[in-house]
Amino acid sequence: MQLLQVQGIGKRYRQGELEVRALADxxxxxxxxxFAALVGPSGxxxxxxxxxxxxxxxxxxxxxxxxxKEITAMPEAVLSSFRLFELGFIFQAYNLVAVLTALENVxxxxxLQGRPERERRERARHYLELVGLGKVMDRxxxxxxxxxxxxxxxxxxxxxxxxxxxxxxxxxxxxxxxxTALLDIMYKLSKEEKTTFLFSTHDARVMERxxxxxxxxxxxxxxxxxxxxxxxxxxxx
Amino acid sequence: MSTRTxxxxxxxxxxxxxxxxxxxxxxxxWRHRRRTVVTLVSIAFGFGLAVVMIGFTxxxxxxxxxxxxxxxxxxxxxxxxxxxxxxxxHRYLADGKALASQIQALGVPGxxxxxxSLQVLAxxxxxxxxxxxxxxxxxxxxxxxxxxxxxxxxxxxEPGDERGIVIGDGMARKLKARVGAKVVLMAGTQGGDSQxxxxxxxxxxxxRVDEMDDFLVLADIGLARLFLQGEGADASLAxxxxxxxxxxxxxxxAVWAQKLKTGLDSDTVVALDWxxxxxxxxxxxxIDAAGSYIFLLLILVLxxxxxxxxxxxSVLERTREFGLLRALGLGRRHLLLLVFLESLLxxxxxxxVGWLLGGGAHLWFAYQGVNIGALMGDNTQMMGTFMDPIVxxxxxxxxxxxxxxxxxxxxxxxxxxxxxxxxxxxxxxxLRT
Numbered sequence: 001m002q003l004l005q006v007q008g009i010g011k012r013y014r015q016g017e018l019e020v021r022a023l024a025d026x027x028x029x030x031x032x033x034x035f036a037a038l039v040g041p042s043g044x045x046x047x048x049x050x051x052x053x054x055x056x057x058x059x060x061x062x063x064x065x066x067x068x069k070e071i072t073a074m075p076e077a078v079l080s081s082f083r084l085f086e087l088g089f090i091f092q093a094y095n096l097v098a099v100l101t102a103l104e105n106v107x108x109x110x111x112l113q114g115r116p117e118r119e120r121r122e123r124a125r126h127y128l129e130l131v132g133l134g135k136v137m138d139r140x141x142x143x144x145x146x147x148x149x150x151x152x153x154x155x156x157x158x159x160x161x162x163x164x165x166x167x168x169x170x171x172x173x174x175x176x177x178x179x180t181a182l183l184d185i186m187y188k189l190s191k192e193e194k195t196t197f198l199f200s201t202h203d204a205r206v207m208e209r210x211x212x213x214x215x216x217x218x219x220x221x222x223x224x225x226x227x228x229x230x231x232x233x234x235x236x237x
Numbered sequence: 238m239s240t241r242t243x244x245x246x247x248x249x250x251x252x253x254x255x256x257x258x259x260x261x262x263x264x265x266x267w268r269h270r271r272r273t274v275v276t277l278v279s280i281a282f283g284f285g286l287a288v289v290m291i292g293f294t295x296x297x298x299x300x301x302x303x304x305x306x307x308x309x310x311x312x313x314x315x316x317x318x319x320x321x322x323x324x325x326x327h328r329y330l331a332d333g334k335a336l337a338s339q340i341q342a343l344g345v346p347g348x349x350x351x352x353x354s355l356q357v358l359a360x361x362x363x364x365x366x367x368x369x370x371x372x373x374x375x376x377x378x379x380x381x382x383x384x385x386x387x388x389x390x391x392x393x394x395e396p397g398d399e400r401g402i403v404i405g406d407g408m409a410r411k412l413k414a415r416v417g418a419k420v421v422l423m424a425g426t427q428g429g430d431s432q433x434x435x436x437x438x439x440x441x442x443x444x445r446v447d448e449m450d451d452f453l454v455l456a457d458i459g460l461a462r463l464f465l466q467g468e469g470a471d472a473s474l475a476x477x478x479x480x481x482x483x484x485x486x487x488x489x490x491a492v493w494a495q496k497l498k499t500g501l502d503s504d505t506v507v508a509l510d511w512x513x514x515x516x517x518x519x520x521x522x523x524i525d526a527a528g529s530y531i532f533l534l535l536i537l538v539l540x541x542x543x544x545x546x547x548x549x550x551s552v553l554e555r556t557r558e559f560g561l562l563r564a565l566g567l568g569r570r571h572l573l574l575l576v577f578l579e580s581l582l583x584x585x586x587x588x589x590v591g592w593l594l595g596g597g598a599h600l601w602f603a604y605q606g607v608n609i610g611a612l613m614g615d616n617t618q619m620m621g622t623f624m625d626p627i628v629x630x631x632x633x634x635x636x637x638x639x640x641x642x643x644x645x646x647x648x649x650x651x652x653x654x655x656x657x658x659x660x661x662x663x664x665x666x667x668l669r670t
Contacts, residue, residue, distance in 0.1 A: 051665050054564070056564055056664040056665045056668070057665045076569075077250075077568060080251065080563070080566055080567070080568050081249065081250050081251060081566060081568075083564065083565065083566045084251050084565065084566025084567075085249075085566070089564050089565065091561070091564075091668060095561065096561075097261075097558060097561070097562070098268065098558065099261065099264035099265055099268060100261075100264075108565070109565050109566065111252070111253065111254070111257055112251040112252060112253060112565070112566050112567060113251075113252075113566075114249065114252040
């Protein structure tokens with residue numbers, strides 16, 4: 001089933017007197033359950049594309065459909081609700097609300113979704129345990145390491161039950177050990193939960209696990225390569 | 238926990254329960270504990286100071302009002318219509334007995350004092366001065382009770398003493414009269430004749446109000462009534478110039494003033510409350526209170542800037558977090574409310590601490606008072622009344638509500654700008670910061 005359709009997306013913005021073209025004629029389709037990576041050099045448009053797919057930024061032209069709904073035509077308030085119920089986000093850093101504990105951070109999105117307290121508490125605990133943070137769920141972000149914070153962000157994104165998780169360089173600020181652990185967790189959960197992941201990354205470890213690698217260059221899709229699972233991914237699966 | 242449990246909630250609008258919002262706002266407030274405490278203390282201290290200042294202003298003013306009422310014509314005065322604008326000896330209530338019965342029938346809780354006020358010329362062999370002769374019905378009259386302790390020579394006249402008078406030390410000096418001296422009291426009649434009565438000084442008082450000390454001649458109502466008889470009044474009807482009504486509960490003034498107006502007002506009789514009787518005093522108190530209100534205004538400005546500064550700094554520091562929350566699905570309205578709640582909590586805390594500081598100081602000064610005698614010396618008389626040397630802080634419940642409401646409104650106003658600033662955050666821009 002086609003979960004994401006990106007049709008003729010372009011993005012231009014002004015930088016002083018110059019018009020910069022960040023994206024041009026991007027066409028992309030992602031099916032449910034894919035573990036895909038957007039790669040490319042800095043400035044190639046990965047984050048801009050991810051932001052447009054997530055409804056955080058508006059394209060200059062083209063449209064984006066998620067689960068058949070055209071998000072690029074949605075009014076802001078509807079788009080905000082759409083993000084809440086359909087999408088999960090993991091950013092590079094500063095992913096968490098500082099005044100909430102790990103458990104409360106994971107619960108927050110479910111609170112916004114209006115889920116009953118008992119259900120959201122159970123789900124939050126479950127996902128925090130899955131990412132290996134069962135013993136530190138009452139700590140605030142300042143008392144967690146960078147790797148632990150990103151795991152909380154992963155737990156939050158998944159606990160809310162999104163169809164599509166957009167992860168913008170989630171391992172960029174992590175050491176090798178933490179990055180590997182985090183990717184393994186996401187890969188495993190994507191298989192178990194059948195959740196679709198779309199990464200923007202430079203990280204070879206992400207590429208190693210991805211079933212599909214979409215390469216962007218100068219705002220255009222240069223290549224779109226589907227591949228067999230790596231041995232590492234097979235081992236995890 | 239499988240995918241089957243996912244997407245169980247039908248997509249709708251984001252919901253952020255008030256309890257969660259309050260919890261977030263409260264914790265956000267304490268992110269920078271020191272900054273919040275400094276803001277809180279400065280607002281609370283300023284507010285506490287305003288409470289104390291207004292307590293003293295109200296205390297001083299109320300003291301002056303109480304003294305003015307006791308020395309003057311009571312909480313409510315019933316007198317001939319037009320007397321206030323054009324007082325004259327021939328304007329009096331001819332049938333005082335009937336009017337007294339009418340007032341009594343209304344069941345006014347307090348004392349009703351019949352009084353006669355006359356403009357006379359007081360003369361001794363040494364001098365003659367214009368005077369106000371005030372005839373009082375009993376030694377328990379509020380004015381008599383107020384002035385009895387201020388006698389500096391002699392004694393008060395006995396009830397039914399138709400010759401005894403008590404004068405102020407100012408008049409005594411002008412007339413060169415001592416206790417026991419004879420004073421001739423002379424008044425013109427409406428017909429153009431003159432009439433005179435002999436008075437003998439029984440006592441001399443110092444009320445601390447020069448206008449009274451220089452002008453008043455107090456006597457038994459019987460002596461004053463002789464002048465009304467000279468104007469043609471029937472003494473058996475107990476004619477009077479007015480009834481001064483002293484309420485047991487001054488807070489019931491509005492109710493009883495209205496009842497008396499409704500029950501008694503006619504073409505010849507009018508009921509007036511003390512504000513209507515002493516408009517100059519009301520005006521003076523209003524102008525005097527303006528200083529306190531200017532101070533309060535400065536405090537409100539301090540509150541507004543204190544809250545705007547703290548909350549706005551906190552908002553600017555959290556731009557990225559707001560972007561994250563917006564990305565996760567939190568609406569602008571929620572962000573606006575969240576930041577507004579932070580201002581509100583800060584304001585409420587400041588008011589609470591301010592009331593603790595200011596209210597505590599108020600309670601202390603309400604019981605202990607402050608002796609301003611040394612500061613003011615004999616200079617405590619104003620507008621025909623005076624302020625006691627020891628001033629006690631006074632705050633009415635209305636004043637408490639008014640002050641709290643003002644600070645509350647200032648808090649709400651100061652929360653608007655930071656809240657709008659937070660609500661304007663766009664996820665993409667914020668996440669780039």
